[in-house]
Amino acid sequence: MAYRTVIEAGRATVFLDGRISFRSYPDFRAATLSALEDLEVRAIHLDMAGVEFLDSSALGMILHFNQKALAAAKALAITRPAPPIAAILQVVNFGKLVTILP
Amino acid sequence: MALFKDLVRKQSLPAPLLPPLERIGEEALRPVLGAFLMAQASVLERSARNQGARLERAELLMTEAVLGFGQSLKQLDDLVHREFQLSMELRRVMDVSGQGEQEAQSVGAFASRILGTLDLFVQAMLETGQSSFQLVEETSGIRSRSSSMTEALVELAEVAMRIQMLSLNASIEAAHARQFGAGFAIVAGEVQKLAVRSSRISDQISGLVRETESALERTSAQVELIASKDLNEVIRSKQMADAMVQALETSDRNAQDLVGQMEQVNREVRDALTIAHSALQFEDIVHQLLGSVAAGSEQLARFALRVAALAGEVDLGQRTMADLLAQATLDFEGFGRELDDPEPASESLSQIELF
Numbered sequence: 001m002a003y004r005t006v007i008e009a010g011r012a013t014v015f016l017d018g019r020i021s022f023r024s025y026p027d028f029r030a031a032t033l034s035a036l037e038d039l040e041v042r043a044i045h046l047d048m049a050g051v052e053f054l055d056s057s058a059l060g061m062i063l064h065f066n067q068k069a070l071a072a073a074k075a076l077a078i079t080r081p082a083p084p085i086a087a088i089l090q091v092v093n094f095g096k097l098v099t100i101l102p
Numbered sequence: 103m104a105l106f107k108d109l110v111r112k113q114s115l116p117a118p119l120l121p122p123l124e125r126i127g128e129e130a131l132r133p134v135l136g137a138f139l140m141a142q143a144s145v146l147e148r149s150a151r152n153q154g155a156r157l158e159r160a161e162l163l164m165t166e167a168v169l170g171f172g173q174s175l176k177q178l179d180d181l182v183h184r185e186f187q188l189s190m191e192l193r194r195v196m197d198v199s200g201q202g203e204q205e206a207q208s209v210g211a212f213a214s215r216i217l218g219t220l221d222l223f224v225q226a227m228l229e230t231g232q233s234s235f236q237l238v239e240e241t242s243g244i245r246s247r248s249s250s251m252t253e254a255l256v257e258l259a260e261v262a263m264r265i266q267m268l269s270l271n272a273s274i275e276a277a278h279a280r281q282f283g284a285g286f287a288i289v290a291g292e293v294q295k296l297a298v299r300s301s302r303i304s305d306q307i308s309g310l311v312r313e314t315e316s317a318l319e320r321t322s323a324q325v326e327l328i329a330s331k332d333l334n335e336v337i338r339s340k341q342m343a344d345a346m347v348q349a350l351e352t353s354d355r356n357a358q359d360l361v362g363q364m365e366q367v368n369r370e371v372r373d374a375l376t377i378a379h380s381a382l383q384f385e386d387i388v389h390q391l392l393g394s395v396a397a398g399s400e401q402l403a404r405f406a407l408r409v410a411a412l413a414g415e416v417d418l419g420q421r422t423m424a425d426l427l428a429q430a431t432l433d434f435e436g437f438g439r440e441l442d443d444p445e446p447a448s449e450s451l452s453q454i455e456l457f
Binding site for chain 2: 022
């Protein structure tokens with residue numbers, strides 16, 4: 001998994017690429033750490049336009065991160081998921097747990 | 103009775119029977135009139151006999167037909183009753199699950215339960231994934247503390263080694279002091295023993311820390327195994343369940359529709375049966391009509407006898423032609439009045455109200 005984080009005007013956008021699985025956790029944590037620790041950031045967007053694959057552990061990873069974001073009073077959202085990823089999110093009703101933006 | 107009248111007309115009964123008598127001599131006319139009347143009587147008698155035979159045959163056929171029709175209606179009634187019971191049974195089976203009537207579940211509710219169960223499974227899977235990463239962070243903390251412990255143990259081992267060196271130096275210095283250093287030599291020896299013991303304990307702790315780190319590695323591998331599930335299989339299962347539920351609901355709707363149609367057909371057949379049973383009332387009416395026609399045939403036969411008797415009197419010559427003609431006129435007028443008698447009210451089809 002590759003990542004790039006852009007923080008601008010109180011919003012952190014984490015661009016994720018490739019395959020997200022259990023072993024992506026160190027990278028994921030590194031990608032989101034600055035957004036989580038920055039006190040100016042009020043919203044964190046996980047941009048998934050470049051994500052090709054994710055398994056159940058990736059969803060667990062996002063939920064775990066959502067918990068930490070909520071604890072830090074930051075709103076998490078998933079943005080621009082590709083159709084196969086959007087299908088997965090829809091099947092597991094992920095929209096009830098984390099905001100999903102087209 | 104109208105039929106009977108038509109029949110009489112077709113037999114060409116003579117009216118008027120004879121030309122004016124002034125133009126024909128009485129004696130010349132007598133044999134001609136006798137033969138004419140006999141011929142008419144024969145035609146009438148034969149016609150009455152034929153009609154009677156046909157009527158008997160018609161009544162027999164009608165009785166057999168009515169009997170067969172009644173039996174068919176009875177069988178049809180039984181079949182309709184059976185079909186009604188089957189449709190009721192089918193509706194009951196469709197409306198009730200195997201859990202007893204108190205917990206009756208429709209197919210729709212059953213489908214909702216399947217999808218609900220699948221959703222619960224997905225929810226549990228997500229919760230497991232989330233918990234897995236909490237576990238990952240916990241193990242990461244333990245691993246970090248283990249690493250610190252290992253560093254501390256390395257330092258401890260170095261301290262123990264220095265103590266050993268110090269105790270060795272102390273022993274040497276005690277030897278130089280001869281009898282004055284005897285006590286100090288004992289203390290130095292004990293310190294050396296403690297240092298060796300400390301070093302062994304440190305080694306033991308290092309071994310335990312390594313085992314802990316190894317266990318943490320195995321735990322991480324297991325957590326990865328638990329948390330990582332290919333969601334494509336879940337998606338396929340969900341799609342299959344959705345399709346199955348949709349098929350079940352469609353099938354249920356179609357079956358309900360068919361049962362409804364069956365019940366509608368059943369009702370219509372029952373209505374038709376009621377009408378058919380009512381139609382059997384025609385049997386009595388037709389019997390009456392046939393009886394009436396038979397009575398007409400008998401009238402015709404009696405009139406044929408009367409005409410034959412008149413022909414006999416003509417041949418005998420005991421009565422004058424004028425007298426016989428007057429008698430014949432009276433007989434024909436009487437027969438005509440019988441034909442003109444109004445029909446019994448019950449025989450009028452237009453007045454019958456069956457349904």
